[in-house]
């Protein structure tokens with residue numbers, strides 16, 4: 589792989605900074621200073637030093653994105669901007685989103701290249717909890733809350749598993765579900781005669797959206813977050 593890509597993937601800097609550091613002579617490969625960003629390096633066999641410290645290639649990477657509205661949860665799309673386009677600075681071509689959020693949904697989306705973790709988090713067998721701040725058209729009645737918490741019929745998909753509701757205000761609830769059916773939250777609210785006006789994912793499993801991230805921004809997951817997700 590290119591030396592600049594190797595460097596930004598390993599020391600978590602932008603592609604531009606990696607190119608600058610390489611040009612300025614901060615990087616050596618097998619004991620020889622290399623100033624060409626396009627130099628071909630093997631992540632398995634070459635020994636790379638950055639500022640005289642050895643760097644090792646990271647096989648798996650994990651990010652949290654605060655997904656903005658209007659961006660699709662796909663790796664490529666003919667017409668729309670994708671969530672992966674938002675991470676193009678990372679210079680990786682193996683990233684994908686863990687599950688999907690609708691185009692108009694905002695909030696937490698985990699992006700990785702770790703297929704096993706993605707499978708673990710999205711498999712229906714693992715019941716990973718996802719919490720959504722949900723803006724609704726009308727206040728929920730106690731009966732609506734009970735029905736949503738117990739399970740409602742979604743055409744073609746059967747009855748939803750038990751969910752949790754925290755009422756924030758008349759027109760905002762936090763809904764926690766452990767499944768990931770197509771348009772699930774919107775269809776659940778429709779099943780009790782209501783309508784979702786806005787939807788933002790706040791958490792997935794143990795990972796909570798970092799509210800310091802503006803919409804469209806992302807950061808690496810911390811070691812603790814990665815470990816808790818794998819638990």
Ligand code: URA
Pocket residue numbers: 688689690691693770771772773774775787
């Ligand atoms: N449920 C929905 O209806 N949409 C989403 O994006 C996520 C959950």
